[in-house]
Amino acid sequence: xxxxxxxxxxxxxxxxxxxxxxxxxxxxxxxxxxxxxxxxxxxxxxxxxxxxxxxxxxxxxxxxxxxxxxxxxxxxxxxxxxxxxxxxxxxxxxxxxxxxxxxxxxxxxxxxxxxxxxxxxxxxxxxxxxxx
Numbered sequence: 217x218x219x220x221x222x223x224x225x226x227x228x229x230x231x232x233x234x235x236x237x238x239x240x241x242x243x244x245x246x247x248x249x250x251x252x253x254x255x256x257x258x259x260x261x262x263x264x265x266x267x268x269x270x271x272x273x274x275x276x277x278x279x280x281x282x283x284x285x286x287x288x289x290x291x292x293x294x295x296x297x298x299x300x301x302x303x304x305x306x307x308x309x310x311x312x313x314x315x316x317x318x319x320x321x322x323x324x325x326x327x328x329x330x331x332x333x334x335x336x337x338x339x340x341x342x343x344x345x346x347x348x
Contacts, residue, residue, distance in 0.1 A: 299305050
């Protein structure tokens with residue numbers, strides 16, 4: 217309860233206290249209603265998401281069970297298997313492996329040269345005699 221500025225011998229203002237009580241009850245009810253509304257909205261949202269999930273699952277199941285989709289999947293797997301088994305794929309794989317091996321060798325040489333210390337340089341000695 218709030219008590220307006222009053223003197224010690226003054227009695228509390230009944231009307232003011234009742235007004236404040238009414239405001240407090242109103243605030244409590246608003247808070248409860250808003251909280252209930254928030255729960256309702258959450259429940260509605262959850263129900264909507266569940267419905268969407270069910271629809272997506274139903275559509276995915278229908279697509280998976282469609283004979284044309286199954287036939288396309290089988291054809292794709294067969295084509296992949298044939299490609300893996302073909303000589304051209306085998307030759308391509310070998311060529312790529314050799315090319316990568318050569319690249320690795322060249323990179324190793326480059327790294328070796330970069331990591332080796334530079335040659336020491338000193339005074340140059342002339343090997344042929346100058347007959348001047």
